Amino acid sequence: MSTAQVPALLRFLTQDAKVPLATAIGKTPELQKANLTSADQIAKADIQVLQDIFKDQKVAKQVLNAGKRFSKKRGAPTDTIAASPEKKRKNVNITTESTPFEIESSLSLPAPSTTDSELQDMIVVTNRAPLVLAFAVCVLKYTMPEQPISSRLSLAQALVSANSRSKAVSLGIENGQSAEEEGWGEGQPVVKVLGREIRVLKRWDYNPREGQPTTSPNPEESISNTDLADDFLGKGDIDDADKMPPLWGVDLEAARSSQNNTDSKKKTGGLPIYTAQSARSYLLRSISNVQKTTSPAKSKSNTAKSQGNEESVGCLLSVIDSVCRSWATNLNKEELDRRAWVWYLKVRPDVQSGVQGWGQKGEVKLSDILALRNDC
Template sequence: MSTAQVPVLLRFLTQDAKVPLATAIGKTPELQKANLSSADQIAKADIQVLRDIFKDQKVAKQVLNAGKRVSKKRGAPTDTTAASPEKKRKNVNITKESTPFEIESALSLPTPSVPDSELQGMVVVTNRAPLVLAFAVCVLRYTMPEQPISSRLSLGQALVSANSRSKAVSLGIENGQSAEEEGWGEGQPVVKVLGREIRVLKRWDYNPREGQPTAPPIQKASSSNPDLADDFLGNGDINDADKMPPLWGVDLEAARSSQRNPDSKKKTGALPIYTAQSARSYLLRSISNVQKTPTPSKSKSNTAKGQDNEESVACLLSAIDFVCRSWATNLNKEELDRRAWVWYLKVRPDVQSGVQGWGQKGQVKISDILALRNDS
């Protein structure tokens, strides 16, 4: 099992099998050695193998039954089928006791359960801001590969906020200088995300691999396996002074507002930041799929809607990643970053311009995004 599958297994153990997170992390390497890396494989496991791993018959049965339940719900794919992500997801639960690895695992984004061949026909519904966030999170994987998923989400949300304020000013919804223009970001480092300068806070004391369970060597990327196995952790070395440490996007508007409100909670150190949890939540609730056969008389439950949204986000991110990956070997990081903004402009929802179209949702065809692989 590659490290990229670890968060999927952890989510299954903690959410479906109700195993405490600390226990789940400790048992992951043993499950890996026993080739039990997915709910489908666990469903077919011998109870004695699970008993030997968990050292508790009740917990072993609990895990086996959860595996059978999840596998049955997904139609029990064969062993040769790649394990699809768990569909039942809860809100990110991060506590003060969570290790960096646990935090990054919880923040990892969904991957699609549909085969690549079916992406072409999909259509999602969203407004422009979440689509900007999706493009930013994907392109940062290639322009700043050392950054873990928490940093990519924070930087992407900082970009969305800056763009939204600029749009609000242009429409006359807001006026006056921005916090950046008033100098609130003075002295903070700057990085570029989709061509826009973002003020950042360096997290020198943060190692995303802290707390990571022992596992076999990570499989390196290759032509047949272009995805880095530990993508959600980033590929940076915290001890390498020449590499950028994990970053937070600084919320300059909140910094300015906190002068009037000293009780502002949005702080890390001395500066408010864009939290990865809120960015992830925003992404998952702001993108949905187009229903081919709508049934207005039967409203979906919140759980079903959440699962549909998650699948839509997964497919959208996968399509954008295909495009970024196809160009990453031909463009340098600066050009890839600039080009990504052009790609976004080509596929953004076609909504009414002006104040009346502010925040309006529209359709985005996945096929239009995939066509960008041939963009000239």
């Protein structure tokens, strides 16, 4: 099973088949052994095979029927497609009773359902800020592997906001000193993301693995399950004093502007932070229109566009991750972080300069990003 197939299978099991995430992770190795790595393959499976895997007739039928619905839906006209997984996700409330494992699971990012060869012919439409966010989220997986997905999203959003303000100042849209320059981050730890220093808040009391289901006693399944979980939980050890704990990116501008209105921003430890949920939402709504370069653009319903956005993000993150992964063994963390910013500059959308280009969208060819695997 490819790296891209695993998240896609988990997404199908949890969102379409309504299988609990813990069960889905535990059964993924068995589905792989049975060559049932996609919804289409599951739709054609023998019910007895699924019963042997899930050990529950009701759950087996549930998964089989979901596979059939999914396959039928793919062949249906766009105006009959059901609500997108992203819209379904928004209806799931993360409460104060949710465990850290459940929170991190809910923040997992989409994976593409396309093959590697199909990615070569695709284009995404976005502006520069979301592309920076995508590069930051991906490179942090390798430069700060101990950080869970909630921290990676928060740190990436902090970078985007800092860059956006600097750009606004250079264009004359904003003026005056930044909150950082006025000393609002004084005393807070600093980490570097794509070459920029970001003030952070350490989450000493947060263990992203709290609530994680016990892994299977089968050694092979335990290894596979650990690899899957590490993708959004991070590879850190909360009890290792030498490891950086989970982090939040601190929203210094909000700290300054809310000094007389303490309820204007969500606060953690007395400081406003960039929330992972808002960063994820921004990413999903700002990258759209995956299309083959040889196909003319077609009008789509709102539902189809929403589904297209999630597929777009999955494709973009997949190719950026493949670049970071290909270089992670050859570069140290500092150089990989520096190189990632250079890569972004090479593939960012070509828009007008100056104020006219502020927030303007442009095309990004995924083949150009994949070519960075051979970058010198």
